[in-house]
Amino acid sequence: MHGPLGYVGKRLLWTLPTLLLVGFTVFVMVRLIPGDPALVILGDAATPDQIAGLKAQYGLDRPILVQFGLWLGRLAQGDLGVAITDGQPVLPLLWERFQVTAAIVFLAVGLAVLIAVPAGLLAAWKQNSGLDIAVVTTATLLLSIPSFWLGLILLLVFGLKLGWVPVIGYVPFGQSPTQALLYILLPVVTLTLIEAGVLTRMARASAIEVLRLEYVMHARAKGLRERRVLLRHVLPNAFAPTWTVIGLVLGNLLGGIAVLETVFTLPGLGRLLVDAIFARDYPVVQGCLLFTALIYVLVNLIVDLCYPLFDPRVAAS
Amino acid sequence: MNRLGRLAALRANALIGGLLVGLVLAMAVVSVAWTPYGPLAINLRQRLKPPSAAYWLGTDEFGRDVLSRVMAGAATSLTVAVLTVVVAVAIGALLGLLAGYLRGLVDRLLMVVSDALLAFPGILLALGLMVIIGANKYGIIVALGLAYAPSVLRVVRATVLSVRERDYVEASRVIGNSEWTTMRRHVLPNCVAPIVVLATSMVGWVILAESALSFLGLGVPPPAATWGNMLSSGRPFIESAPWLGIAPGLCIALSMLGINLLGDALRDWLDPRMERG
């Protein structure tokens, strides 16, 4: 196989072992963690035969490998099973929750990049100036506030004191885009601020590296205007490592922003997973992780495919 | 900027960073021998008191002295953070170098494992490892270390990939240096800067991740104080007793600022391309 399509195909093929590894590890791990769904349902009054009865009902009394085989078999047919907690099919559940998380993450990371890359570049250009120190300090402060604090403060100020945005709830974009935006405004702002902190530092560090490379000196020596040097030579090169980090950040966040979703009471993927782990809802945990892994792998594939666009050296090789 | 000016600025960065980090370290060290009150000592008659002469940073919901807890928390938080980063960097850098340099099947397999790990949420990893290691700080260290290792791996691998084709690496090979020497002399030094940047950021991430785990009901088991679990347990009192969050929050922010400044200075100092005066 040759050409970009062959490359994509090969990469996709390599995601299969990753997904299988995730699937198997998760399958075994959730069952090794103490506690099981029957116990969580029955609580303090559980008698041994009640526990056994419920476990049998969910098919948890069989050997782990048999359970795994059955799950794989159904998975091959595109069936992720049903949730133990509420009997819902897992796949549509994942898709519905993913949309909530994705909307917030894409908006926030997009905004964060728009803020972080110019800020980082500027700070690097004016390294060690007052501006640089201000940018670095702000970025560091931003990324050192936990999201559950920042989120709550924004919620109290803009939701409660000023009453500009609703405090709880969620409206899908399909239903009403303006309302949807209003409901996810605060989580988006929270996430933007935090991720902008992370990305600014990365962008600044990369830009500093690039500014020291010979060809930048060369370009300057040639008498190119500073603006041109920055936009033509520094920005694309400095963006390459930042782009890798953006991929990592996106991949991580799309798997769920459990803390933010809890603070803002949003029905996203992260809360689904955390709730499922606490409830020992095995099919949901398995489905969530497989789905997250898939997204993660895909995002990184896309990031890698785009990489040559920013890094001329890799493109050449 | 001329070389001297840059060096001066570098020194200033290092100085401020060093001061901040030194302050936090001093706090941690002193707390082992002395704190104004016992960090676990409760005083139910002095609950949720604002900062005063007796309690410089106020008291928490059990009447424990916040200053003492912040000091004791410095020790725990820093230990957890530094050990976690060490675990992550040790695993990630080694495997990243291997993956980036050897490429081929090794790279593929390592990426499979690293992607699998990255896709794994820290919370499940933490829960799982707590079963094996126990619900203590070592469980957290291993869990978070494993969770962050792939990030290091990826960054190192990317750097190696981009560096190994550069002219001077080629040149090193051409003049007959062994792969190992080439790697040590020319590839490894280039990885130091991104690792330092990432590692310093990670110290902060770990402190925050630990606090997020506390928020979700896991994390370093209290009553032992960490900045993270102090932040998360102070959250319900965000309006009535804001000092419960401000004290550990400021500590986190200042130590992160310090570590980052120091990290930047360190990077410049380590940078092979920067002439030293």
Place this chain on the structure above:
Amino acid sequence: MTRKLIAALAVALSLPAGAAVAQQDTLRLRLNADIRSTDPGLNRDANTDAVVLHMVEGLVAYREDASVAPMLAKSVEVSPDGRTYTFALRDGVSFHNGAPLTADDVLFAWKRYTTPANNWRCLPEVDGRGLTKVVDVAAKDAKTVVFTLEKPSALFLTLLARTDCGGTGIYHRASLDADGKWKEPVGTGPFKLAEWKRAQYIDLVRNDAYTALPGERDGHAGNKAPLVPKLRFVIIPDASAAKAALLSGGIDINPDIVNADIAEYKARKDLTLQTKQAMDIQAVLFQTRDPLLKDARLRRAIAMSLDVPQIVETITEGESKPSLSIIPVPSGFYGQAQAQMPKRDVAGAKKLLAEAGYKGETIKLLATKRYPSLFDFAVLTQAMAQEAGLRIEIEVLDWATLLDRYTKGDYQAMAFTYSSRLDPSLSFEMISGDKDKQPRKVWDNAEARELMTRSMEVTDKAQRQAIFDELEARFRADMPMIVLYSSVETSAARSNVQGYAGWALGQPRAWGVSLKPGS
């Protein structure tokens, strides 16, 4: 362009405020977690029970004081030998789909409850494993159902009313789909299911055809007339978010607020607070088979080192009454023996520890943050016991892990909470038993077990009280656990809510509640 944007933004921003000013017809109550199903008693937890019991009703139901009253039954007749229960159904009751309630519907629901594969929570109590065995259920006529038991049981009606049994709610067969799978509850309750948006809310609408019983609201029984047209249970897991929602008017009622907020809420004019004593038990459990803690002196020493009133005062903001008895404070059997509260005695504890040969060994105390009170009293226990020279280490686990350790008996000490037991016999049954057969049992004392069994057979109140007092004395001598208190739940409602009240069972109820217009 900019101006347009600002205008659009202004419209968008003013929308929710505008909606709030309009006549409010939806009562919004907070739930701290999503429900598990709408299927009574089958796939459930406390929130599920609370929501489902707005839609279905059983033959009998709990009153405010946890006694049992007829609900769908007009009357209940018990035969002299206590084995036959004859339920005469009320006239004029119909299901949400308009079908009238008949004896046949009762048989239908009962059959579904008792099909073993359905794993009804309370099945063991009626198939001979627990309380009794129901040998026959028959429709005497269209409006009369007769239950025949193998042996008499004083707790049979209580069982039918139990909320965790789904109140043994009666539903129409239209609740199931063609394959016999549960669809939604077509019950007789004051509200009907409109929409369940998972992880967000459950919407119910008023059952306009509901025929309420005369009189007052009384627990899950009595007058259950629905006054609000729409009812929404809003799912908000995070307590701080729930607080913001209540204060901003995003919800109308939070049935169980955190104690830390009580003082602040009391000062507000736009909120009304109500407290209600619940019948749960909050306690520190010991593993009496642990090599160290098998010595009762050690367990008693820990108890003596604690200032229980101070602990309870601190974590419940003075709302709950400290009590060392396994019988909850509101119980009719809570007497002098139960109310005894010895003073804290650190010196005595030290002496006892020396006698027991304690040399500073570490005791692991398990706790969870899922229920903040458990974690809080673990911290206080550790700190107070330390003053007597005890070394306690806290280990924080998630709730499912803690339950697992509890069920296996795999702990030294554990901060734990028991759900409500409405009869003292059941309170003792919950902790007392043979550890070889059921490791979760905390108190393994053969004589106590005999006393407990006797308390279930005796019906005379004074006689039962004597047994319970005897049990209390043995319980305190053995000290297999330190009971601290039963919670007081505080609900907060916005001032436009009228007629909301909490009660001993804790489940929020939306019938009899109305919204004052114009606020």
